[in-house]
Amino acid sequence: MRVIVLGSGVIGVSTAYYLARAGHDVTVIDRQEGPALETSFANAGEVSPGYSAPWAAPGLMLKAIKWMTMKHSPLVIRPKLDPALWSWCLKLLMNANETSYQLNKSRMVRIAEYSRDCLKALRAETGIAYDERTKGTFQVFRTQKQLDAAGYDMAVLERYGVPFSLHDRDGLGAVEPALEGVKEKLVGGLLLPGDETGDCFLFTNRLAEFAAKRGVEFRYGVTIRGLESDGRKVTGVVTDQGTLTADSYVVAMGSYSPKLVKRFGLDLPVYPVKGYSLTLPITDASGAPESTVMDETHKVAVTRLGDRIRVGGTAELAGFDLTLRPRGRGPLDHVVSDLFPRGGDLSKAEFWTGLRPNTPDGTPIVGPTPVRNLFLNTGHGTLGWTMAAGSGRLVADAVGGRKTEIDLDGLTVDRYGRKSSAAVGEPSGAVRTA
Structure with a gap:
């Protein structure tokens, strides 16, 4: 399956790695000149499942x-x-x-603990430092x-x-x-x-190297303008360098994710x-x-x-x-x-x-959406580095139609009661982003 991942922060690169590991043909698009040059660049360095709790x-x-x-x-x-x-x-x-x-913390701990296990396995598998x-x-x-x-x-x-x-x-x-x-x-x-603890920037760059060895194509310096739809699914990503197409699409653009998917009736509170x-x-x-x-x-x-x-x-x-x-x-x-x-x-x-x-409830938005070939991996707040490996693995499994190792209940956009609206049924060109 051909998959496009939008965003090359620690969330996007982790997703791309696990998708490639599962045998998919993956392309990552980012406006920056390399991975982890925005939110993932100089964060606090914590991988802290034990400190996972909502602000609310x-x-x-x-x-x-x-x-x-x-x-x-x-x-x-x-x-x-x-x-x-x-x-x-x-x-x-x-x-x-x-x-x-209590509900929100239970969801956050579930994915954070899973992510720590995934990170340990990833270290053993790759020797990444x-x-x-x-x-x-x-x-x-x-x-x-x-x-x-x-x-x-x-x-x-x-x-x-x-x-x-x-x-x-x-x-x-x-x-x-x-x-x-x-x-x-x-x-x-x-x-x-x-x-x-660990250097998130260093991790993301080295994981991108491992992903590239598995065949992931990284296209940097590409500005994402929006998504195209045929009324039933996403049909392409419009960029300043043309329209790119795939079978499935993963939005991992952090704070910039909501505007990109709003036209599909997905009102992300990020x-x-x-x-x-x-x-x-x-x-x-x-x-x-x-x-x-x-x-x-x-x-x-x-x-x-x-x-x-x-x-x-x-x-x-x-x-x-x-x-x-x-x-x-x-x-x-x-x-x-x-x-x-x-x-x-x-x-x-x-x-x-x-x-x-x-997100206002502290839990990230991970997994499938009502749009059948559109997946989300965003809204991690201060815990993106903590939850990156687990979130990437969950989305890769969801894209491939495999049963996820932990329950996605309460982690997807469905918890906000948002279903695809009539907007999904409107064929058009791209929805523009800032």
């Missing part, structure tokens, strides 16, 4: 108000006349209740209230069989030696030993949430993190990637604006210098921003 949790509104009043706020909202933003925020709040949280470490995520707390609230999280983790251990102030150094010197700033931490990161060289290995340390107060992750430290965080709601704003860097500078003052050289840090494709 009980008490979200009060937390958001508190965050926005902090000096180093993890949340920034830039009000604008954007109906998509306010619609997404309303849906987020509608999910911020106990029942929805990407500055990976398997030493877990250490969520650290600055207040007793946060530590007490960890009891709720531990109950959820226990319910889903996710391993964890709780550590008091005196036990921090045993997990992360560099924290021994700053332990007076913290009250404790929650270790998720099953989590991993909104770009802007994130920032710093990458700085390690100056003192003993003062740097061993794996990932997540500061619960500022929602900032500090991760060791080889001889570098990656610091990622901040959620900015500002549409598709990719401006590098100094305010977005503030929390990152603060956390890395506060917890790892000897670890890296901030004066040499590379500052980056990217758009995370978030």
Whole structure:
């Protein structure tokens, strides 16, 4: 079967690899000049199934108000006349209740745990290396209230069989030696030993090389204009270099996916949430993190990637604006210098921003659609790297008509009650994208 994958981030490349592995003839299209040059380029580096949870949790509104009043706020909202933003925020709040949280988390954990298993198998199969470490995520707390609230999280983790251990102030150094010197700033931490770390950009590029060896064609520097339909199915992808055709199509374009498929009656509630990161060289290995340390107060992750430290965080709601704003860097500078003052050289840090494709319920949109040859792999939010291998394998199996290894219930677009509308029955040229 001929398959076109739209997008060459970690999600698109993972999908292409598994499709080729299953024997399909695969072409990947992307406007960039290589793989992983947008959202996947400099993310926090976490492969964190244990930390998979929706933003929409009980008490979200009060937390958001508190965050926005902090000096180093993890949340920034830039009000604008954007109906998509306010619609997404309303849906987020509608999910911020106990029942929805439990359901959404169960879906996220299901795909995240599966993805970790797929990643382990992929490493064994290919020998791929990407500055990976398997030493877990250490969520650290600055207040007793946060530590007490960890009891709720531990109950959820226990319910889903996710391993964890709780550590008091005196036990921090045993997990992360560099924290021994700053332990007076913290009250404790929650270790998720099953989590991993790694350079997503490096992984995606090396996996693209393995995919190319399996016959995948990568066409870079190609702008996708839209999709064509004959009224029953997708018939081609219109680009600035002509129309490309295949038997099936996979949309893995992150935040840019909704506009591409809207004409098919698929109203994807995916909104770009802007994130920032710093990458700085390690100056003192003993003062740097061993794996990932997540500061619960500022929602900032500090991760060791080889001889570098990656610091990622901040959620900015500002549409598709990719401006590098100094305010977005503030929390990152603060956390890395506060917890790892000897670890890296901030004066040499590379500052980056990217758009995370978030759904209001936290779960990605993966698998088939009511359009018979159109498949989705988008909406992973901050967990694209965590869920990439599993999502790619699921979509490849769905495209090939094979039974997926985990249940797709609650993971597809069907959970939003969206079915193909009359628009699908309108033969036409391409639907234009930005």
